[in-house]
Amino acid sequence: MCGVIGYFGDRVPTQEARHLLHRMAVSVQHRGPDDAGFYIGDGIGFAHRRLSIVGIADGHQPMANVEGSLVVCFNGEIFNYVELRDMLEARGHRFRTTSDTEVILHLYADRGDECVDHLNGDFVFALWDASRRRLLIARDRMGVRPLFYARRENTLFFASEVKALLGVPGLSAEMDPFALDQVFTFWAPVPPRTIFKDISELPAGHLLTADDGGMTVRPYWDIAFPDAAEREDGRAEADVADEVLALLDDATAIRMRADVPVGAYLSGGLDSSITCALAKPYAQSGLRTFSVTFGSQEHDESSYQREMVRALGTEHSSIFCGSDEIAEAFPSVVLHTEKPVVRTAPAPLYLLSRHVRDEAMKVVLTGEGADEVFAGYDIFKEARVRRFCARQPGSQRRWQLFRRLYPYLPGLQQQSPDALAAYFGAHDDDPADPLFSHRPRFRSTGAAKIFFSAALREELAGYDAADELLARIPADFARWHPLHQAQYLETKFLLPDYILSSQGDRMAMAHGVEGRFPFLDHRLVELAARIPPAMKLKGFVEKSILRKATEGLLPPAINTRVKQPYRAPDSASFFTGAEPDYVGRLLNRTAVEKTGLFNPLATEKLLSKCRRQANGFRDNTAFVGVLSTQLWHEAFTKRSAWQPGHHEPSRTIQYGDA
Amino acid sequence: MATLNEEIRAFIVESFLFGDTSRTPGDDDSLIENDVVDSTGILELVAFVEDNLGIPVADAEILPANFDSIAKLAAFVTSKRGGLQQDDAA
Numbered sequence: 001m002c003g004v005i006g007y008f009g010d011r012v013p014t015q016e017a018r019h020l021l022h023r024m025a026v027s028v029q030h031r032g033p034d035d036a037g038f039y040i041g042d043g044i045g046f047a048h049r050r051l052s053i054v055g056i057a058d059g060h061q062p063m064a065n066v067e068g069s070l071v072v073c074f075n076g077e078i079f080n081y082v083e084l085r086d087m088l089e090a091r092g093h094r095f096r097t098t099s100d101t102e103v104i105l106h107l108y109a110d111r112g113d114e115c116v117d118h119l120n121g122d123f124v125f126a127l128w129d130a131s132r133r134r135l136l137i138a139r140d141r142m143g144v145r146p147l148f149y150a151r152r153e154n155t156l157f158f159a160s161e162v163k164a165l166l167g168v169p170g171l172s173a174e175m176d177p178f179a180l181d182q183v184f185t186f187w188a189p190v191p192p193r194t195i196f197k198d199i200s201e202l203p204a205g206h207l208l209t210a211d212d213g214g215m216t217v218r219p220y221w222d223i224a225f226p227d228a229a230e231r232e233d234g235r236a237e238a239d240v241a242d243e244v245l246a247l248l249d250d251a252t253a254i255r256m257r258a259d260v261p262v263g264a265y266l267s268g269g270l271d272s273s274i275t276c277a278l279a280k281p282y283a284q285s286g287l288r289t290f291s292v293t294f295g296s297q298e299h300d301e302s303s304y305q306r307e308m309v310r311a312l313g314t315e316h317s318s319i320f321c322g323s324d325e326i327a328e329a330f331p332s333v334v335l336h337t338e339k340p341v342v343r344t345a346p347a348p349l350y351l352l353s354r355h356v357r358d359e360a361m362k363v364v365l366t367g368e369g370a371d372e373v374f375a376g377y378d379i380f381k382e383a384r385v386r387r388f389c390a391r392q393p394g395s396q397r398r399w400q401l402f403r404r405l406y407p408y409l410p411g412l413q414q415q416s417p418d419a420l421a422a423y424f425g426a427h428d429d430d431p432a433d434p435l436f437s438h439r440p441r442f443r444s445t446g447a448a449k450i451f452f453s454a455a456l457r458e459e460l461a462g463y464d465a466a467d468e469l470l471a472r473i474p475a476d477f478a479r480w481h482p483l484h485q486a487q488y489l490e491t492k493f494l495l496p497d498y499i500l501s502s503q504g505d506r507m508a509m510a511h512g513v514e515g516r517f518p519f520l521d522h523r524l525v526e527l528a529a530r531i532p533p534a535m536k537l538k539g540f541v542e543k544s545i546l547r548k549a550t551e552g553l554l555p556p557a558i559n560t561r562v563k564q565p566y567r568a569p570d571s572a573s574f575f576t577g578a579e580p581d582y583v584g585r586l587l588n589r590t591a592v593e594k595t596g597l598f599n600p601l602a603t604e605k606l607l608s609k610c611r612r613q614a615n616g617f618r619d620n621t622a623f624v625g626v627l628s629t630q631l632w633h634e635a636f637t638k639r640s641a642w643q644p645g646h647h648e649p650s651r652t653i654q655y656g657d658a
Numbered sequence: 659m660a661t662l663n664e665e666i667r668a669f670i671v672e673s674f675l676f677g678d679t680s681r682t683p684g685d686d687d688s689l690i691e692n693d694v695v696d697s698t699g700i701l702e703l704v705a706f707v708e709d710n711l712g713i714p715v716a717d718a719e720i721l722p723a724n725f726d727s728i729a730k731l732a733a734f735v736t737s738k739r740g741g742l743q744q745d746d747a748a
Contacts, residue, residue: 602677
């Protein structure tokens with residue numbers, strides 16, 4: 001795993017190009033500490049930082065074919081490279097290395113842009129076709145690996161992380177206020193938008209092509225759910241469960257391929273327990289597992305972790321993550337997320353990858369993706385109950401289901417049906433709205449916008465982030481089952497834009513650790529999309545078919561465990577122990593006034609409320625959102641007041657290169 | 659002395675609106691429907707009634723009928739105060 005960097009456009013003198021590429025590459029050194037390489041051609045340049053995992057000795061990049069007509073620079077893994085190589089050799093291709101990188105070169109030579117359809121992996125690659133003077137950049141289907149780009153005059157620059165692009169002279173780090181509104185609605189900007197006004201993100205499952213005539217971005221894959229009216233094929237559940245298990249086993253097996261040992265994260269929940277159980281037989285020298293433990297009972301899952309370790313016999317180690325650890329890590333976390341966040345949940349994962357690196361491991365499997373693919377999140381159940389209630393608005397009994405929905409929220413258990421109806425039914429959402437399932441989350445997150453400054457509100461006047469999401473919904477969405485609609489929103493947006501980036505790639509790669517996700521194998525995603533909704537969310541049992549498929553694999557207590565959302569202590573992290581200096585420094589009235597994004601007086605009141613007491617969802621969201629935005633601003637823009645419609649002369653940001 | 663309604667309103671503006679007086683609710687505005695309080699917010703209101711107004715609140719009384727607007731809360735507090743005084747007299 002690695003960092004890819006490059007440009008295409010105006011000719012640059014070699015010395016200057018080398019200097020620029022070097023500077024950009026240094027800023028993503030954490031992604032690939034093992035090796036560096038450069039390619040400079042006519043109006044084209046690639047730089048690569050390598051974390052050596054497959055083909056360690058002969059996988060140096062950028063890599064060219066024998067003729068030198070194709071050059072590739074690649075971040076990630078092609079898990080089916082062994083099969084692809086056999087297929088290509090049978091078609092007459094001769095390989096010089098054992099790496100998966102070379103497979104991309106031959107596959108492109110064989111199939112052109114359609115090569116991506118054959119790849120099973122988590123990848124971003126940039127491929128230069130010198131004879132056509134054409135650049136192809138591809139990003140994996142689910143959005144595991146990142147790719148950002150920016151255009152400056154006649155040149156396209158691209159990189160695995162934004163910080164490399166900020167090394168391009170003249171590229172500004174100005175904030176896009178609409179992206180900030182999206183963070184405070186969806187938890188992350190929706191690509192191609194990023195929090196940086198002049199920088200775009202290549203969306204998951206997309207190709208970017210550029211030649212001397214210009215640039216195009218187009219999708220090559222999307223999740224296809226069947227029409228709700230389509231007759232189900234009537235397959236028995238046991239039959240479907242067998243197919244799920246077989247495919248999941250293969251998805252895990254090919255993700256254990258590496259020339260270095262592969263470990264696994266083990267949270268103690270259903271999903272990571274499954275990946276660990278499936279991975280164990282493929283770990284030739286035993287499986288190493290890693291976890292986070294928390295001090296508060298509300299967040300800690302260590303008893304389940306111990307149970308799984310006993311059951312599987314893995315070599316386990318964990319790190320304790322308390323308030324102090326989160327508070328201390330948080331500024332570094334924001335340097336790596338490169339965007340504001342409304343949760344502290346990335347911080348424990350940042351600390352966990354550091355631990356994995358310290359244990360001299362580079363690759364871990366995780367259970368991420370199962371909740372999207374097999375419908376595990378509460379939001380799916382909640383949407384179902386809300387739909388059920390909306391059919392009989394006068395009913396008092398129906399609202400009582402919300403108590404069963406959130407057994408882990410003690411406050412809710414005491415509420416009367418009347419109160420539940422008031423909270424969950426207050427907004428009278430239209431069940432025909434494509435965003436029906438997600439409206440409550442958008443609203444409860446969006447409540448934190450009361451802290452936006454008057455100037456920011458003025459700039460955002462008339463803007464509704466949800467409209468931008470609505471515009472991205474496929475034409476046949478309206479014909480899908482409501483559960484599938486909700487799964488699509490979760491899988492296409494929150495998953496790549498927040499989970500896989502701010503909690504995934506960016507936290508793991510901060511310490512040169514590669515995460516691999518068996519549940520996000522596209523064959524499994526495609527299979528799960530065709531499984532009837534009632535087999536996924538069966539009554540109130542989430543991921544029902546997955547539980548059935550893995551019954552024999554796990555201890556019953558784990559197999560039947562109700563999902564506990566992964567959460568970390570939020571605003572309390574900053575005030576339980578000694579309050580870190582940066583909190584007061586960034587949230588005092590003068591500092592907030594200076595950045596211009598939030599209301600200084602309201603922020604001051606929020607800060608004193610958080611110092612005083614533990615808070616609910618809204619205040620936590622607001623506090624973490626405001627604090628991370630202030631941290632982001634300080635780290636990346638180093639500018640004075642943000643003003644609506646105000647464009648400063650562009651400037652270069654030096655990052656981590658001082 | 660501030661009226662009970664004003665006292666409640668001041669607490670709401672301070673604790674839930676963080677001083678944003680442009681969104682100050684009227685006596686009969688629903689606090690829930692206008693996103694002024696969420697389910698945690700209701701519990702903060704309960705704590706306010708207990709700590710600042712000295713009125714104990716039973717679980718069964720945590721209802722929108724008692725807490726969803728300034729007027730409803732004021733009426734609830736007033737009736738509880740009446741009840742307490744009667745208890746004292748008894």
